[in-house]
Amino acid sequence: MEQILRPDAAIRDQFTLPNGLRVIGERMPFVRTVSVGVFVHTGSMMESPEEEGLSHFMEHMVFKGTFRRSTRQQAEEMDACGGQINAFTGKDATVFYCKVIDSDIALAFDMLSDMTRFAALDPQELEKEKGVIIEEIAMDQDDPETLCCDLLGEKQWEGTRAEHSILGTKEQIRGYSSDDLRAFRDRHYSPDRIVLSLAGNYDPEMVRDLAEEWFGSWEKGQAQDALPLLPVRDGVIYHKTHTTEQVHLCLGYPAPVPGDPMIHPMSVLSSVLGGAASSRLFQRIREDLGLSYNVYAWLSSMEGAGSLGIYASIGEQNLETTLREIMGCIADLKEHGIREKELQDAKTLLRAGLLMGLESTSGRMMSNGRSLLILNHAPAWETMEESIRDVTLETVQALASQTFSHEPTLCLLSSEALELPKLKAMLG
Numbered sequence: 001m002e003q004i005l006r007p008d009a010a011i012r013d014q015f016t017l018p019n020g021l022r023v024i025g026e027r028m029p030f031v032r033t034v035s036v037g038v039f040v041h042t043g044s045m046m047e048s049p050e051e052e053g054l055s056h057f058m059e060h061m062v063f064k065g066t067f068r069r070s071t072r073q074q075a076e077e078m079d080a081c082g083g084q085i086n087a088f089t090g091k092d093a094t095v096f097y098c099k100v101i102d103s104d105i106a107l108a109f110d111m112l113s114d115m116t117r118f119a120a121l122d123p124q125e126l127e128k129e130k131g132v133i134i135e136e137i138a139m140d141q142d143d144p145e146t147l148c149c150d151l152l153g154e155k156q157w158e159g160t161r162a163e164h165s166i167l168g169t170k171e172q173i174r175g176y177s178s179d180d181l182r183a184f185r186d187r188h189y190s191p192d193r194i195v196l197s198l199a200g201n202y203d204p205e206m207v208r209d210l211a212e213e214w215f216g217s218w219e220k221g222q223a224q225d226a227l228p229l230l231p232v233r234d235g236v237i238y239h240k241t242h243t244t245e246q247v248h249l250c251l252g253y254p255a256p257v258p259g260d261p262m263i264h265p266m267s268v269l270s271s272v273l274g275g276a277a278s279s280r281l282f283q284r285i286r287e288d289l290g291l292s293y294n295v296y297a298w299l300s301s302m303e304g305a306g307s308l309g310i311y312a313s314i315g316e317q318n319l320e321t322t323l324r325e326i327m328g329c330i331a332d333l334k335e336h337g338i339r340e341k342e343l344q345d346a347k348t349l350l351r352a353g354l355l356m357g358l359e360s361t362s363g364r365m366m367s368n369g370r371s372l373l374i375l376n377h378a379p380a381w382e383t384m385e386e387s388i389r390d391v392t393l394e395t396v397q398a399l400a401s402q403t404f405s406h407e408p409t410l411c412l413l414s415s416e417a418l419e420l421p422k423l424k425a426m427l428g
Contacts, residue, residue: 010364013204014378015211019220020192023211024368024378026199028361034200035361036108037097038116039369041195042188044164045091045302053133053168054176054184056089060133061181062096062115063087064125069114071125081107089166092303093373099362102201106210113214116189121178130173137167144248144413145294145313147240151411152250152309153300155238160230162305190221197369200361229257230305235407237424241415246313248413251326253403255299255306259375263301264350264387265395269403270299270308271346272338272396273329278345280329281310289325291318303374308403316414323426334404337397350388354381 011027043055065071078085083100096116100108140146150165157163167173196211232254256262274281274297285295295312314322338346357363358381371379407427412418 010199010358012378013207014372015208017191017211017216019216019218020190021194021196021211021215021218022372023196023198023207024372025197025202025204025207026364026368027202027204028200028364031201031361032102033099033361034102034105034108034198034202035097035099035365036105036112036196036198037095037365037369038112039195039197039373040094040096040116040189041092041193041373042094043090043092044166045161045304046188047161047164049164051184052164053166053172054181055094055188056166056168057129057133057173057176058119058181058185058189059087059089059094059096060129061121061126062119064129065120065122066114066118067120068118074111074115077107078111083108085111090302091162091166091305093370095366095369097362097365105198105202105206109210109214116194117215117218119185121181121185123178126176126178126181130176133167133173134170137170137173140167144242144244144246145311147242148248148250148411148413149309149311151238151240151413152252152409153307155236155411156232156252156307156409157230157305158233158236160305162230162302186221191215191218192220195369195373197365197372199364199368232305232307232406233409235427236409237412237420237427238410239412239414239418239420241417242413244413244415246414247316247319247418248313249311249319249323250411251310252409252411253308253406255308255403256301257304257306258301258371260306261387262395262399264384265391265399266306266308266403267299267350267388268343268346268391269333269338269396269400270297271349272342273297273308273333274310275346276349280333281312281326284325284329285312285322289321291322291325316416316418319418320423320426323423327426330404333400337393337400340393343391343393343396347388347391351385354385354388 013025016022047054081100081104083098083104085098087096096112098108154163256266273279281295281297285292292312292314297310300307300309312322368378410427
C-alpha cells in the first residue's frame with residue numbers, strides 16, 4: 001500500500017542571505033503547489049503623519065508595471081501558469097504573495113522580486129491609481145461596519161502611530177507624487193526588513209539558488225527600531241454622524257500583543273464572549289432577545305498594540321438595551337469567568353482553526369512569514385497546540401477580571417444625535 005504522508009510531515013528550512021533578508025520555508029511533499037510571500041516590515045504604524053497611506057499606495061503601485069513588465073504582462077504571465085497573485089497592507093506589515101504549481105516556483109520568485117524591488121512608479125499610472133484608492137476609501141466610508149471598527153482603532157490609540165488609517169485620506173492621496181513613493185520605498189523597503197516565506201512542494205537547494213538570484217543583490221538600508229508597546233486609551237466615547245439605517249457600535253478593551261503568553265487565554269475569552277454562534281453575545285443579543293442580526297467579538301493583535309473588540313448593529317430604539325446586555329455579559333465574565341464546557345469548546349475551536357490552517361500551503365506560509373517578521377522566530381506548531389490545550393479556567397478568569405476592569409472605548413455611528421452622557425454612564 002502506498003504510504004500517505006500526514007500534514008505534520010512538513011520539513012522546515014530557514015536561512016538568511018548576506019544582505020539580511022530572511023527566508024523560511026516548509027516543505028510539504030504531499031501537495032503539488034507552493035505558496036510564496038514577501039513580508040515587508042512596514043505598514044500604517046511605521047508611517048509618519050506626512051506618509052499616511054503610503055504603505056498601502058505602494059502595495060497598489062507594484063501591480064502597475066515594473067521596468068521589465070507592463071501591468072498587462074504581469075497579469076498575463078501569472079494567468080498563463082494558472083497562478084494567483086495578490087497583496088495586502090496592515091498596521092505592521094505589507095505582504096505580497098502568490099500561489100503556483102510547484103513547477104512554476106521560479107516564476108513566483110521572479111515576479112515577486114520584480115514587483116517589490118523594481119516597480120516603475122510611473123507618474124501616469126500613479127495618477128490613475130489615485131482614483132482607484134480614493135474609490136476604495138469611499139467604499140469603506142460607505143460600509144458602516146468597517147467605518148465603525150476603524151474609528152475604534154483610531155480612538156483607542158489616539159496620539160500614537162497606531163491611530164493612522166491604512167488607506168490614508170483622500171487629500172493626502174491626491175497630493176502624493178512618484179518621488180514621494182520612491183523615497184518611501186528607499187526608506188522602508190530593505191532586505192533586512194523583509195521575510196521571504198514559502199510553503200509547499202519545493203526543492204530546498206533550488207529555493208536557496210532562487211533567493212540568491214532574485215533577492216541577493218538587494219542592498220541593505222537603514223535599520224529601524226522596533227515599535228514600542230502602545231497603551232490603549234480607556235473610557236473614550238465618540239460619536240460620528242453618518243447616514244445609516246442602524247446604530248453601529250464598537251467597544252474596545254486592551255489585549256495582548258504578539259508573543260505575549262496571554263494570547264491564547266485571550267483568544268479563548270474572545271471566543272466565549274462573541275467569537276462563534278454559541279458565544280454568549282450571539283446567543284443573548286441575537287437568539288434570546290432578537291436585538292441584532294450582526295454581533296460579535298474579535299481579537300486584534302499587532303506589533304506593540306492589542307485590542308479586544310465588540311461590534312453590534314441595531315435599531316436606535318434598541319441601543320440602550322443592547323449596550324446594557326453587552327455590559328451585562330462582560331460583568332458576568334469579569335465576576336464569574338467562563339464555564340468548563342465553554343473552555344473546552346473554545347479550545348477545540350482554536351485548535352481546529354490551527355490544524356486546518358496547517359493543511360494549507362497559504363496558511364503555513366502566512367503564519368511562518370508573520371511570526372518571523374514580527375517575533376523574529378518561526379512558530380512551533382506543536383507548542384502552539386499545547387499552549388492552547390494548557391489554558392485553564394483560572395487563567396481565563398484572572399484575564400477577564402483584569403481586562404474588564406478597564407473602562408472600554410466606545411465608538412458609535414448613527415444618523416441622529418445620541419445621548420452620550422447616558423451611554424457613558426452605562427459603561428462603568
